[in-house]
Structure formats: structure tokens, C-alpha cells
Amino acid sequence: MFFQQINQMMGQDTDLILTIRKTDENVLTVAVITKMNGLQDQAQHYITPFTATGIPEELDQGFTSALAQPVPKAQGLLTNMKQFEHQLEVAEANSKAAKAEKDKKEKEEKERKEKSDKFKKKAEEQIAAGKLGDAMVNLRQARLYANDLNKKKITLLLEDVQAKMCQGSLFGKTATGSSVTQQAVRPPASIDDTDNNEDDDDDENEEEDPYNEIIDFPEECRAKDICQNMTNQTLF
Missing domain, CATH: 1.10.10 (Arc Repressor Mutant, subunit A)
Structure with missing residues (x-):
């Protein structure tokens, strides 16, 4: 029965340390210390142990019932400490990860x-x-x-x-003025000093120029001339 009752009081990873001392000829003092495995917080050592003193018959009858309150209470306190430590570890890990990410x-x-x-x-x-x-x-x-x-x-x-x-590129500027084209300028004819020479030259040019006067082609020549017999249906 004793261990069955103790088992119902204890939680996961909880240690119950019993210290029994005989203080008198027929008197026993029992101290119960509750600890939690893996807990790093040193505050657990400041939890006051549960102590019971009596003759063996009294302890057999009331010891387990006396533990019904202090052990679960101490265990709840230790559980809170362990949860706090776990949260602290998570926060610290996140802080390191955040710092590492920031540094990166x-x-x-x-x-x-x-x-x-x-x-x-x-x-x-x-x-x-x-x-x-x-x-x-x-x-x-x-x-x-x-x-x-x-x-x-x-x-x-x-x-x-x-x-x-x-700047200076043909593609970088837009023409704003009209385009200017150069016209071919025919060089002026040389002018002679005397009018007589000029008239003689004009006469000679008129005689030499076959296009200076209209020449009427004979009919027999017209019949043989391709250009004279072309119709209006030409490329030109």
C-alpha cells in the first residue's frame, strides 16, 4: 500500500529522498526531500523538506496521508521551474539564432x-x-x-x-530645321574680250549643234525608225 500511494503522488522525473533517523528509543524522524531530475535551478535546494516525527505505529498509520499535500505542492513548484528553464533555453536559442541571422x-x-x-x-x-x-x-x-x-x-x-x-551622335539628336541640299552649279562659260569672237563662236556652235534646229525626217526614214513608230503603251 505504501508504494502504491507514493506512486500516485509522484510525477514524471520526480525524486523523493527519504531520510529516517531514530531520535529516541522508540521515536523516528522522517524527512522527505522532493527533487526533479534534470532541473538546473539551484532554487530547488531551498525547498523545505517535509518532516514527520512519531513512533513507528503512528508513522505507519498517518505518514502517507501527511505526504498527500506537501509532495504534490513541491512537485508543482519544481515543474514550474523546469518549464521556466525550458522556455529560457528556447528563448536563448532563438536569441542566438536571431543574432546569427542578423550578423549574417x-x-x-x-x-x-x-x-x-x-x-x-x-x-x-x-x-x-x-x-x-x-x-x-x-x-x-x-x-x-x-x-x-x-x-x-x-x-x-x-x-x-x-x-x-x-552627344554628337546622329541618333542622339532630332532634326529641327529643314534639310539643305547642295545644287550642282554649272561653271560659267568663259567670256571673251571681243564681241566678234563671241559671235563667231556662237555661229560655230550653232553649226556644230545637231539639236539647234528641227530636222524633218523623210517618210522612208520614219518607217524605219523604231522610236518614231512606238505607241503610247511603253514603260516610259
């Missing part, structure tokens, strides 16, 4: 910033050297690793470099 994120951001700054610095050197095409490549790389704030600044710089590249 800060490290990644630092590395990205260093890469972005490196590409941006290289691009600025290339802009100063007039290598605008290479500068745009490095600016795009810098924007890839930059945070949101720096991305806006790099985008503006990219637009500025692109505008500089378009």
Missing part, C-alpha cells in the same frame, strides 16, 4: 556595399578618362549590388553618362 545579414550587406563601391569607383575613373562605354558597364554592376538608396543615385549617374555618349 550585416555581413552580406557589407560585402554587397564593398562590391558596389568598387564598381562605382572604377566607373568614375573611366568617366574621367573618357571611357564612357566601359563606365556604363561598371555602373550597371554597381547598381546590381547597391541598396535601394544607392541604386537611385547610380541610375541618375547612368543616365548622365548615357546622355554624354549621345
Whole structure:
């Protein structure tokens, strides 16, 4: 019966330590200490042990019933301590995980910033050297690793470099005025000093120019001339 009653009082992982001392010829003093296995909190050692003193017959009759209150109460206190320790461990683990995640994120951001700054610095050197095409490549790389704030600044710089590249390009300007075409200018004929020479030249040109006067072709020539017999249904 004793162990059956004790078993009903005890919970999982609970230790009951009984210390029995004979204080008189027929008197026994029994001290019961309740502990919990795995509990790290040193506060459990400050729980007052349950103590009962009496002759053996009295202890046989009332000892287990006397334990009915203090043991479960002490066990409940120890259970709360253990739950608190478990929650503390979970909180600490989460805190470490959160710190590790924060450190990892800060490290990644630092590395990205260093890469972005490196590409941006290289691009600025290339802009100063007039290598605008290479500068745009490095600016795009810098924007890839930059945070949101720096991305806006790099985008503006990219637009500025692109505008500089378009200066002087046929594709970078829009025509606003009418196009100007060059007309072929026939060089003026040489002017002779004397009018007589000019008249003689005109006469000679008129004689030599076959198109200066209209020549009527004979009928027999017209019949043989292909151009004279062409109809209106021509490509021209």
C-alpha cells in the first residue's frame, strides 16, 4: 500500500529522498526531500523538506496521508521551474539564432556595399578618362549590388553618362530645321574680250549643234525608225 500511494503522488522525473533517523528509543524522524531530475535551478535546494516525527505505529498509520499535500505542492513548484528553464533555453536559442541571422545579414550587406563601391569607383575613373562605354558597364554592376538608396543615385549617374555618349551622335539628336541640299552649279562659260569672237563662236556652235534646229525626217526614214513608230503603251 505504501508504494502504491507514493506512486500516485509522484510525477514524471520526480525524486523523493527519504531520510529516517531514530531520535529516541522508540521515536523516528522522517524527512522527505522532493527533487526533479534534470532541473538546473539551484532554487530547488531551498525547498523545505517535509518532516514527520512519531513512533513507528503512528508513522505507519498517518505518514502517507501527511505526504498527500506537501509532495504534490513541491512537485508543482519544481515543474514550474523546469518549464521556466525550458522556455529560457528556447528563448536563448532563438536569441542566438536571431543574432546569427542578423550578423549574417550585416555581413552580406557589407560585402554587397564593398562590391558596389568598387564598381562605382572604377566607373568614375573611366568617366574621367573618357571611357564612357566601359563606365556604363561598371555602373550597371554597381547598381546590381547597391541598396535601394544607392541604386537611385547610380541610375541618375547612368543616365548622365548615357546622355554624354549621345552627344554628337546622329541618333542622339532630332532634326529641327529643314534639310539643305547642295545644287550642282554649272561653271560659267568663259567670256571673251571681243564681241566678234563671241559671235563667231556662237555661229560655230550653232553649226556644230545637231539639236539647234528641227530636222524633218523623210517618210522612208520614219518607217524605219523604231522610236518614231512606238505607241503610247511603253514603260516610259
